[in-house]
Amino acid sequence: MDRATIAARIAELIEPFNKKGIAITDDVTFAGDLEWDSLTVMDFVAAIEDEFDIIISMNQQAEIETYGQLIDAVEKLQG
Secondary structure: OOHHHHHHHHHHHHHHHOOOOOOOOOOOEOOOOOOOOHHHHHHHHHHHHHHHOOOOOHHHHHHOOEHHHHHHHHHHHOO
């Protein structure tokens, strides 16, 4: 799956969690721009894992701060 397809699918998954209606770009941060708390992050990670049939480790989650980094991580995990 290419980066654009992954990005589009992740953008769809973000929508229900994007309470402030922030425009989603590669530089959007989950904690800062979207103001997600840890519970929201965990729910979103579960949705990503289910959608793409991958596992994102706690160490990987700690390194992913932006939408762009998440797309790259999903792309890498899918091989």
